[in-house]
Amino acid sequence: MEQKVTLKELARLLNLSVSTVSKALNDSSEISAQTRSRVKQLALLNNYVPNGMAQSLKNNKTKTIGVVIPNILPSFFTKALHGIESTAAKAGYKIIICISNESTEKEEESLRTFLSGRVDGIILSLAKETQQTKKLDHLKRIIDYGIPLVFFDRISDELSCDSISIDDKKIAEKATDEMHQTGCRNIIYLSTIFDTSVDLQRQNGYTISQAKRRAEPYILHIKDYAVFQERLLPVISEKCVDGILAADELSAILTMRTAIKNGYKIPEDISVIGFTNGFMGEHFLPSLSTVNQHAEEQGKMAVETLISRLKDENTDPVKHVLDTAIIHRESTRTPVSFLKNV
Amino acid sequence: MEQKVTLKELARLLNLSVSTVSKALNDSSEISAQTRSRVKQLALLNNYVPNGMAQSLKNNKTKTIGVVIPNILPSFFTKALHGIESTAAKAGYKIIICISNESTEKEEESLRTFLSGRVDGIILSLAKETQQTKKLDHLKRIIDYGIPLVFFDRISDELSCDSISIDDKKIAEKATDEMHQTGCRNIIYLSTIFDTSVDLQRQNGYTISQAKRRAEPYILHIKDYAVFQERLLPVISEKCVDGILAADELSAILTMRTAIKNGYKIPEDISVIGFTNGFMGEHFLPSLSTVNQHAEEQGKMAVETLISRLKDENTDPVKHVLDTAIIHRESTRTPVSFLKNV
DNA sequence: CTGAAAGCGCTTACAG
DNA sequence: CTGAAAGCGCTTACAG
Numbered sequence: 177m178e179q180k181v182t183l184k185e186l187a188r189l190l191n192l193s194v195s196t197v198s199k200a201l202n203d204s205s206e207i208s209a210q211t212r213s214r215v216k217q218l219a220l221l222n223n224y225v226p227n228g229m230a231q232s233l234k235n236n237k238t239k240t241i242g243v244v245i246p247n248i249l250p251s252f253f254t255k256a257l258h259g260i261e262s263t264a265a266k267a268g269y270k271i272i273i274c275i276s277n278e279s280t281e282k283e284e285e286s287l288r289t290f291l292s293g294r295v296d297g298i299i300l301s302l303a304k305e306t307q308q309t310k311k312l313d314h315l316k317r318i319i320d321y322g323i324p325l326v327f328f329d330r331i332s333d334e335l336s337c338d339s340i341s342i343d344d345k346k347i348a349e350k351a352t353d354e355m356h357q358t359g360c361r362n363i364i365y366l367s368t369i370f371d372t373s374v375d376l377q378r379q380n381g382y383t384i385s386q387a388k389r390r391a392e393p394y395i396l397h398i399k400d401y402a403v404f405q406e407r408l409l410p411v412i413s414e415k416c417v418d419g420i421l422a423a424d425e426l427s428a429i430l431t432m433r434t435a436i437k438n439g440y441k442i443p444e445d446i447s448v449i450g451f452t453n454g455f456m457g458e459h460f461l462p463s464l465s466t467v468n469q470h471a472e473e474q475g476k477m478a479v480e481t482l483i484s485r486l487k488d489e490n491t492d493p494v495k496h497v498l499d500t501a502i503i504h505r506e507s508t509r510t511p512v513s514f515l516k517n518v
Numbered sequence: 519m520e521q522k523v524t525l526k527e528l529a530r531l532l533n534l535s536v537s538t539v540s541k542a543l544n545d546s547s548e549i550s551a552q553t554r555s556r557v558k559q560l561a562l563l564n565n566y567v568p569n570g571m572a573q574s575l576k577n578n579k580t581k582t583i584g585v586v587i588p589n590i591l592p593s594f595f596t597k598a599l600h601g602i603e604s605t606a607a608k609a610g611y612k613i614i615i616c617i618s619n620e621s622t623e624k625e626e627e628s629l630r631t632f633l634s635g636r637v638d639g640i641i642l643s644l645a646k647e648t649q650q651t652k653k654l655d656h657l658k659r660i661i662d663y664g665i666p667l668v669f670f671d672r673i674s675d676e677l678s679c680d681s682i683s684i685d686d687k688k689i690a691e692k693a694t695d696e697m698h699q700t701g702c703r704n705i706i707y708l709s710t711i712f713d714t715s716v717d718l719q720r721q722n723g724y725t726i727s728q729a730k731r732r733a734e735p736y737i738l739h740i741k742d743y744a745v746f747q748e749r750l751l752p753v754i755s756e757k758c759v760d761g762i763l764a765a766d767e768l769s770a771i772l773t774m775r776t777a778i779k780n781g782y783k784i785p786e787d788i789s790v791i792g793f794t795n796g797f798m799g800e801h802f803l804p805s806l807s808t809v810n811q812h813a814e815e816q817g818k819m820a821v822e823t824l825i826s827r828l829k830d831e832n833t834d835p836v837k838h839v840l841d842t843a844i845i846h847r848e849s850t851r852t853p854v855s856f857l858k859n860v
Numbered sequence: 861c862t863g864a865a866a867g868c869g870c871t872t873a874c875a876g
Numbered sequence: 877c878t879g880a881a882a883g884c885g886c887t888t889a890c891a892g
Binding site: 861862869 | 880883887892
């Protein structure tokens with residue numbers, strides 16, 4: 177096992193001072209070209225790697241971003257994390273990741289460790305519990321401390337921070353409109369992530385669309401995937417449901433499973449549109465028509481926004497709202513095919 | 519924006535020395551109970567959080583684990599990461615994650631940043647390219663530097679490190695045996711992750727099973743999902759394939775899609791067994807019978823193994839091989855139903 | 861062009 | 877029981 181080589185050791189070997197070695201490695205113009213290359217050569221030879229902790233302590237920056245997400249398993253967050261990681265890596269930032277598990281307490285805990293100067297800034301998507309209870313003190317503390325914070329997807333408008341999100345309301349309205357245009361007359365909204373900011377927006381858009389046709393909105397909240405089928409099935413038959421807007425990918429998939437297993441045809445009997453463009457929906461049979469939630473793009477923009485914030489602290493918060501679209505696949509009828517059927 | 523309070527500041531406010539304050543906060547028995555509580559109270563009042571960089575520099579430990587995975591999107595790695603994060607969090611460790619994107623170069627780069635004393639130890643699953651080319655210098659360097667390294671899933675036997683994996687060979691053999699027992703006579707092995715350690719083992723187990731019945735093994739390697747169907751379909755019809763062991767979840771799903779879309783019935787015409795117990799396989803119609811790859815468990819054990827290694831450097835490397843099982847769902851016939859059909 | 865000194869925020873032997 | 881001093885590995889104003 178090699179002994180880890182430090183500046184001091186390098187200086188000793190070169191008969192130079194630590195300061196000179198440091199400057200040489202950092203390509204300071206103060207140092208002669210000859211010395212610079214001599215130093216660098218020896219550093220290379222000895223596999224010198226500067227100690228990041230010491231650098232961070234001195235420079236007061238860590239080149240590290242803290243990321244807090246509610247859950248890593250849903251493909252939206254997996255993909256967002258992917259976008260975050262690759263964008264951060266390209267810009268020379270490492271990421272520390274914490275999963276809040278939808279709990280405010282764990283979210284607080286994660287943020288507490290970020291208070292210790294371990295990260296330059298934070299990217300966060302709020303836990304369900306935090307959005308339900310609106311307890312935001314731990315987030316305010318971060319802001320008070322002056323650590324830049326960027327929200328994505330599940331954002332808060334009460335805090336003055338940068339944020340990235342999609343226009344959930346508008347796209348939910350559009351999705352509902354479209355289902356109606358292809359013949360659906362009893363469209364319901366189904367959600368397992370109720371009381372999150374995104375859920376509220378989507379519900380809103382759905383309700384607006386229904387109101388345009390004086391159709392009664394019907395919101396189905398299912399708390400636990402374990403009772404999915406027994407909650408959904410009676411609603412389908414009692415309400416003669418022929419269109420379902422599902423607020424998350426797994427709900428959409430389980431909706432299709434439930435429907436198909438019980439003799440309904442998709443999209444002929446029931447149209448389904450989901451949120452999040454994940455692999456599950458993409459490869460299911462029938463493949464899922466879905467709102468493109470721009471997971472990777474949101475992650476990417478969150479990093480970019482954070483990095484510009486790191487450079488320029490004093491501009492106003494930027495609230496990015498991404499435009500989005502529906503990806504049409506097999507779980508919805510096309511306007512054309514619907515017209516042919518009429 | 520509050521000014522960040524340091525030990526020095528606390529000491530000034532309390533009229534004590536920095537050393538005393540530090541010891542008091544660390545509950546040193548050297549300090550009187552009274553002083554201790556006085557210090558702690560003020561620290562709490564001022565939201566004092568010790569600077570982690572300074573502590574790390576001094577203590578030479580970071581309470582951070584570096585994680586390198588080839589790709590975050592396949593559910594095996596998502597789940598493994600989930601296991602890693604939750605286990606690490608419970609033990610008070612943060613995790614820095616790097617994605618190698620299956621490339622040796624990015625793997626090297628990630629490890630380089632870990633050389634800078636940012637992490638206490640590393641958990642890694644090898645990139646496909648690294649396993650193909652067997653370039654292991656960057657990993658040897660980590661070991662030489664004395665940074666504890668734990669492999670999981672895609673491991674290397676050439677390096678003397680702790681590792682966690684499942685017995686891929688044994689379970690692949692069993693899966694093939696089972697398909698044969700339920701009537702499959704032309705079983706092929708299909709992989710998109712060829713030349714990884716896990717692929718080789720699985721291939722091995724499959725070949726052994728085939729050899730027991732003097733059946734010719736047939737290995738289908740598909741490099742690109744884009745040509746999946748056009749590569750698979752001719753093989754199915756020419757070889758009269760009635761059983762497919764697919765080395766990864768997505769391949770298994772695409773196999774089922776391809777088969778069903780072309781008029782084959784699953785499992786009546788073709789049985790399919792996949793690897794990785796992911797959501798996609800669980801919820802597909804028909805649901806996928808699959809080897810339980812123990813993703814979360816592997817992640818958990820990797821962390822536990824690393825943490826014990828951190829405590830005790832000098833014991834021999836431990837190679838954990840987890841026992842595993844097949845989760846029987848709808849994509850395979852049961853032995854019973856097969857017997858009834860005869 | 862090079863180096864001595866101070867300091868980032870901590871911890872910990874050592875002295876009193 | 878408390879504090880002064882050294883030091884973790886760097887960087888950077890300042891002096892020469």
